[in-house]
Amino acid sequence: MTALLTFIAISCSTETAPPVQPDVFVAGQLDDQAVVWVNGEAVSLETATGTAISEAIGMYYYEGNLFIVGNEQNASGALTSVYSTYDGTDDSVRDVLTGVNNTITSGLDGIEGTLYISGMDNYDYLADTSNAVYWIVNAVSNQQKETLDQGFSLTKDIVLDAGKAPQIL
Amino acid sequence: MDTYTGLTLYDSMDIEVDENGNLNLLGTLSGDIMLWKEENVRYDDTDPFEKITIHDGTFPDMGESLTFNAQGNAVIAGEVWIDSEPVTKYWVYDGDTTETVELGEGFAIDVRFGENGDMYIAGFTYDWEACYWTVDSQDTETQQILDTRESPDSGANSILVR
Numbered sequence: 001m002t003a004l005l006t007f008i009a010i011s012c013s014t015e016t017a018p019p020v021q022p023d024v025f026v027a028g029q030l031d032d033q034a035v036v037w038v039n040g041e042a043v044s045l046e047t048a049t050g051t052a053i054s055e056a057i058g059m060y061y062y063e064g065n066l067f068i069v070g071n072e073q074n075a076s077g078a079l080t081s082v083y084s085t086y087d088g089t090d091d092s093v094r095d096v097l098t099g100v101n102n103t104i105t106s107g108l109d110g111i112e113g114t115l116y117i118s119g120m121d122n123y124d125y126l127a128d129t130s131n132a133v134y135w136i137v138n139a140v141s142n143q144q145k146e147t148l149d150q151g152f153s154l155t156k157d158i159v160l161d162a163g164k165a166p167q168i169l
Numbered sequence: 170m171d172t173y174t175g176l177t178l179y180d181s182m183d184i185e186v187d188e189n190g191n192l193n194l195l196g197t198l199s200g201d202i203m204l205w206k207e208e209n210v211r212y213d214d215t216d217p218f219e220k221i222t223i224h225d226g227t228f229p230d231m232g233e234s235l236t237f238n239a240q241g242n243a244v245i246a247g248e249v250w251i252d253s254e255p256v257t258k259y260w261v262y263d264g265d266t267t268e269t270v271e272l273g274e275g276f277a278i279d280v281r282f283g284e285n286g287d288m289y290i291a292g293f294t295y296d297w298e299a300c301y302w303t304v305d306s307q308d309t310e311t312q313q314i315l316d317t318r319e320s321p322d323s324g325a326n327s328i329l330v331r
Contacts (some may be wrong), residue, residue, distance in 0.1 A: 026315060028326045075220055
């Protein structure tokens with residue numbers, strides 16, 4: 001009996017546990033609404049009333065929260081930069097990134113819960129002009145905007161070199 | 170960084186910092202997919218960047234997203250046009266040579282690695298289906314379609330795995 005139990009114990013200890021499948025989050029848009037697919041299932045993100053076009057363009061994960069930045073365009077054509085916080089259980093929470101006139105986001109990175117978001121404001125479609133900016137949003141949703149350049153300037157993405165200043169493309 | 174004029178397309182697509190602290194910029198120049206690399210970038214550097222051609226192509230071939238694998242090699246996802254159709258590819262640059270892998274029809278938008286070492290590429294098919302590809306450590310490729318309605322108003326822009 002003891003030998004049998006020993007055999008069972010050894011057999012159990014040598015079994016390989018199945019690999020844990022990670023959660024896969026994909027941000028984008030679904031019929032003009034910002035969406036995040038969580039393991040293939042679409043989760044709509046809260047949008048402003050009157051939103052005509054909405055898209056999610058970047059994500060950052062920190063301590064159980066998924067932060068998503070995106071853009072909205074209302075029926076009159078005004079562009080608004082937004083970010084949403086999604087904790088996986090409740091509805092997402094939407095906040096507006098403030099700027100001059102039309103604002104657009106282009107990228108997102110984060111460190112210890114602080115968001116760094118690249119984008120543009122004062123975008124003029126007819127003149128094709130905008131200001132290159134980035135926003136810093138801290139863990140309690142206080143935000144500040146830094147203007148990099150004005151006139152014919154835009155950003156594409158932002159990345160943080162750990163412990164150093166943000167690098168903006 | 171070099172400056173070009175009179176070309177059909179010159180665009181910057183992605184920015185990443187590698188494990189050595191180098192700043193890496195991914196761009197596209199008339200279908201050539203380019204990587205610019207530099208350590209300790211300063212505003213007053215006149216010609217700071219090392220320039221690497223990842224793909225010698227033609228417009229509108231495009232490198233869309235840049236990341237780094239566990240070995241520290243640059244991995245670039247994008248698409249090239251073959252017989253008037255987009256083909257999703259990724260390139261692995263080890264500092265000397267570039268390996269090219271074809272995933273199939275479609276556009277790549279964002280590439281990242283999971284902690285499990287698998288690579289994930291978000292994008293969409295030529296029929297406007299949002300999707301993502303997974304490439305595991307054995308180089309086995311799978312594709313998951315997220316939206317089958319073939320709507321140009323839908324698409325995948327970013328992927329995150331954890």
